[in-house]
Amino acid sequence: MKIVVCVKQTPDTAATLTVVGGVASWGDAPLVLNPWDEYAVEQALRTKEAHGGSVTAMSLGPQAAKESLKQALAMGCDEAILISDPALERADSLLASAALAAAIKRIDAPDIVFFGKAAVDTDTEVTGPQVARRLGWPSLNLVAAISELDPAAKTITVERLLEEGRQLVRSPLPAVVSVVKEINEPRYPSFMGIRKASKAEIPIWSASDIGLQPVPEPALTWPEVIAPVRAEQSCEFVSGETPQQQAAALVERLIEEKLI
Amino acid sequence: MDFSLGPEHQMVQKMVREFAQKEVAPFIQEWDRKQQMSPEVLPRMGKLGILGICFPISLGGQGLDFISLGLACEELEAVDTTLRVVMSVHVGLCGLSLLQWGTEAQQQEFLIPLARGEKIGCGAFSESGAGSDVANLQTTAKQDGTDYLLNGEKMWISLASKADFALLTARTDSNPKRRSQGLSSFIVDLHSAGVTTGDIKGKLGVRAGSTGWISLQDVRVPKESRLGEQGEGFKITMSAFDSGRYTVAAGAAGLIRACLEASVAYAKERKTFGQPIAEHQLVQAKIARMASDYEIAKLLYLKVGWMKNQGVRNTYETSMAKQFATDASFNAASEAIAVHGSYGYSDEFVVERYLRNARGAMIYEGTNEIHSLIQAGYALGNRTDKALRREMPAYEPQRWQAEAAGIREAT
Numbered sequence: 001m002k003i004v005v006c007v008k009q010t011p012d013t014a015a016t017l018t019v020v021g022g023v024a025s026w027g028d029a030p031l032v033l034n035p036w037d038e039y040a041v042e043q044a045l046r047t048k049e050a051h052g053g054s055v056t057a058m059s060l061g062p063q064a065a066k067e068s069l070k071q072a073l074a075m076g077c078d079e080a081i082l083i084s085d086p087a088l089e090r091a092d093s094l095l096a097s098a099a100l101a102a103a104i105k106r107i108d109a110p111d112i113v114f115f116g117k118a119a120v121d122t123d124t125e126v127t128g129p130q131v132a133r134r135l136g137w138p139s140l141n142l143v144a145a146i147s148e149l150d151p152a153a154k155t156i157t158v159e160r161l162l163e164e165g166r167q168l169v170r171s172p173l174p175a176v177v178s179v180v181k182e183i184n185e186p187r188y189p190s191f192m193g194i195r196k197a198s199k200a201e202i203p204i205w206s207a208s209d210i211g212l213q214p215v216p217e218p219a220l221t222w223p224e225v226i227a228p229v230r231a232e233q234s235c236e237f238v239s240g241e242t243p244q245q246q247a248a249a250l251v252e253r254l255i256e257e258k259l260i
Numbered sequence: 261m262d263f264s265l266g267p268e269h270q271m272v273q274k275m276v277r278e279f280a281q282k283e284v285a286p287f288i289q290e291w292d293r294k295q296q297m298s299p300e301v302l303p304r305m306g307k308l309g310i311l312g313i314c315f316p317i318s319l320g321g322q323g324l325d326f327i328s329l330g331l332a333c334e335e336l337e338a339v340d341t342t343l344r345v346v347m348s349v350h351v352g353l354c355g356l357s358l359l360q361w362g363t364e365a366q367q368q369e370f371l372i373p374l375a376r377g378e379k380i381g382c383g384a385f386s387e388s389g390a391g392s393d394v395a396n397l398q399t400t401a402k403q404d405g406t407d408y409l410l411n412g413e414k415m416w417i418s419l420a421s422k423a424d425f426a427l428l429t430a431r432t433d434s435n436p437k438r439r440s441q442g443l444s445s446f447i448v449d450l451h452s453a454g455v456t457t458g459d460i461k462g463k464l465g466v467r468a469g470s471t472g473w474i475s476l477q478d479v480r481v482p483k484e485s486r487l488g489e490q491g492e493g494f495k496i497t498m499s500a501f502d503s504g505r506y507t508v509a510a511g512a513a514g515l516i517r518a519c520l521e522a523s524v525a526y527a528k529e530r531k532t533f534g535q536p537i538a539e540h541q542l543v544q545a546k547i548a549r550m551a552s553d554y555e556i557a558k559l560l561y562l563k564v565g566w567m568k569n570q571g572v573r574n575t576y577e578t579s580m581a582k583q584f585a586t587d588a589s590f591n592a593a594s595e596a597i598a599v600h601g602s603y604g605y606s607d608e609f610v611v612e613r614y615l616r617n618a619r620g621a622m623i624y625e626g627t628n629e630i631h632s633l634i635q636a637g638y639a640l641g642n643r644t645d646k647a648l649r650r651e652m653p654a655y656e657p658q659r660w661q662a663e664a665a666g667i668r669e670a671t
Contacts, residue, residue, distance in 0.1 A: 074271050
């Protein structure tokens with residue numbers, strides 16, 4: 001099977017987002033492989049282990065995103081491709097999906113493309129489904145298990161995790177699958193993988209390499225990010241000699257504050 | 261000179277950190293209280309390749325370098341000292357001694373299963389009456405045909421009850437010209453007839469680990485299991501310490517870091533006199549000392565790792581790294597308790613365990629007093645390194661990572 005897994009480099013989840021002059025900033029937080037994507041990489045590797053083939057990790061991002069691709073290689077992916085172009089720097093999900101779909105089309109006959117459910121920084125949850133739409137493939141999102149996969153018959157059956165329960169969905173391949181964390185437990189990179197990844201030369205595909213010319217303007221821009229209003233907290237003790245008096249004093253204060 | 265870690269080292273660090281933090285940290289307090297080693301630890305470390313991190317691939321290892329070994333030890337001890345102790349004895353004392361001194365047959369028989377994590381190794385030198393005074397050890401190995409018969413008892417042996425093999429030094433000559441010439445080293449199969457082992461309870465620290473004794477009664481060891489030549493045991497033991505002490509030094513740097521991280525977090529959270537205690541200058545002084553000690557300990561061990569990679573003798577530097585880092589880790593743990601106040605005295609918080617764990621490393625692998633003497637010896641010019649019959653091979657990535665061909669044949 002030809003398996004592709006799309007990954008993104010994001011700030012570490014422990015990082016705090018601050019707003020400085022209307023612009024969102026993660027400060028100097030370490031950049032990591034988007035945690036949701038670790039599950040996608042793991043599922044791609046398990047699919048390869050079960051059915052043979054190869055796994056290509058693909059990322060759209062700046063040069064530094066190579067580090068996240070190296071993490072995917074260290075976990076066991078066979079190759080990695082970085083799509084990087086100044087014109088794609090401020091991509092919204094529409095533009096990101098256009099770039100990823102264009103790059104996937106350049107890969108020889110992929111059978112399945114994995115995504116993590118969302119990226120922890122932008123959190124749109126739509127890049128996977130948008131890529132599916134652009135490729136004209138079925139989109140299977142919120143996938144918590146792959147119950148059956150038949151590469152010869154080119155079919156897949158997945159369990160989607162919905163609020164109401166699980167939904168079994170059967171689909172032809174190729175398809176785009178976005179996974180949730182219930183699907184597996186991501187492995188650590190192996191030392192062998194680390195050695196391979198640290199030496200890997202990761203090819204960079206520009207917008208023109210993937211045939212995305214001219215690069216469309218992003219439909220969305222973020223003119224300003226507004227930090228949530230910081231709640232002022234203070235503590236006040238109500239007093240009274242007896243519990244009844246304390247309760248009465250509390251009720252009085254709550255009415256005063258128009259809370260009841 | 262380049263002080264940055266490359267991508268390979270960074271990924272090694274991250275991988276070992278994730279293992280220790282995710283799989284061990286949540287449960288370590290429980291095992292420490294029980295005074296038992298979690299049965300998960302050794303198999304998981306083996307499966308992840310940590311137990312064979314710095315051995316050539318052709319000898320069952322992962323083909324990484326000595327700096328990777330140090331980084332792994334730092335990450336392991338940042339969670340619990342017992343994890344790093346595994347590396348000290350399995351990789352440091354036993355495995356690396358086989359790499360340095362072993363014949364090809366011995367490496368095939370013993371090192372490959374150790375490096376793959378299929379078998380566990382330890383180092384058995386100390387006895388109830390001989391720790392620092394190695395040359396005075398009493399366990400005997402008498403020749404009997406083509407075998408040796410071993411008798412005696414080893415004490416304070418980490419992983420004594422868990423290991424499959426021990427690198428064990430015993431007396432082969434009761435009346436040598438020089439005391440140190442009467443010793444020889446053996447790889448002893450701890451499942452042999454006549455071997456009994458047990459754990460020591462009631463230790464101050466490393467309670468989630470295994471420290472024990474090995475008793476030998478007419479244990480038959482074939483001549484082929486003697487490491488090095490007869491009478492070479494003292495040199496082999498000392499060179500084993502050059503490897504073991506490096507892991508202790510790197511681990512202690514991790515313990516200082518753990519004290520620092522716990523203290524910083526607590527100092528920002530805990531308030532006295534209307535402000536976080538991190539605002540108080542005397543608390544800041546403690547934190548500053550931990551931060552600088554961590555940097556010093558790290559620089560010292562990374563330099564030793566670099567020397568080992570180059571194949572340069574490092575007894576002096578390893579001694580300094582071990583002594584400095586273990587003294588500093590004990591101080592950092594004590595100060596971390598001061599930062600935590602009364603809570604630091606309770607095992608609800610991690611720092612009391614750090615203090616108990618830190619103390620042992622000032623005693624084992626050469627007491628810190630012995631290390632002062634070693635360093636003084638070098639500084640005064642009374643001590644120099646003599647060439648060994650076999651030196652630890654330098655790290656050569658191509659050969660270490662080649663799938664076939666042993667290290668020795670390729671030279």
